[in-house]
Amino acid sequence: MANTKETSTNNQNKIFITDCNVTYAIQIVGGRWKLPILFQLQKEKKRFGELKKIIPNITERMLTLQLRELEKDGLVSRRVYAEVPPRVEYELTKIGKELMPVCKVLDKWGAKHRLEL
Numbered sequence: 001m002a003n004t005k006e007t008s009t010n011n012q013n014k015i016f017i018t019d020c021n022v023t024y025a026i027q028i029v030g031g032r033w034k035l036p037i038l039f040q041l042q043k044e045k046k047r048f049g050e051l052k053k054i055i056p057n058i059t060e061r062m063l064t065l066q067l068r069e070l071e072k073d074g075l076v077s078r079r080v081y082a083e084v085p086p087r088v089e090y091e092l093t094k095i096g097k098e099l100m101p102v103c104k105v106l107d108k109w110g111a112k113h114r115l116e117l
Contacts, residue, residue, distance in 0.1 A: 028073050033058055033066045035103060038092065041076065042100050045091035075099065 029035055036055050040046060046054075052063055067090060070076040075096035081087040092100070 028075070029099070029103075031066070033062060034070060035106070037063070037066055037070065038075065038096060038099065038103060039107075041090060041092045041096070042103075045079075045089045047087065047089055051090070070096075 029038070033055070036058075037051060040051055040054055048063065048067075051067075052058065052060060055063070058066075067076060067078070071078050071090075074093055076090050077093050079089050079091075081089075
């Protein structure tokens with residue numbers, strides 16, 4: 001990955017993240033695809049191809065990027081099996097599982113208010 005310029009607002013965001021717990025949490029799970037990925041992994045581990053099939057409109061590149069970020073942030077673990085063809089499975093970590101009740105509350109809130117807007 002490329003280095004961030006010193007004048008980039010990303011540097012300000014990194015400082016801000018450490019000052020606000022809500023902002024930190026949103027930064028970790030924010031974006032269009034992270035929550036749908038987490039929801040699909042809540043009951044059982046899944047392979048990349050399974051996630052691609054059950055999450056509509058996500059590209060392979062975006063799924064790869066989001067899974068890498070979720071893994072880096074400690075919410076998802078990746079297990080590679082030494083087989084031919086290679087098999088890779090993703091599952092929630094302990095921290096990822098702790099997040100699921102919060103996600104379910106967001107889901108319930110969204111279901112209640114989505115039709116109002």
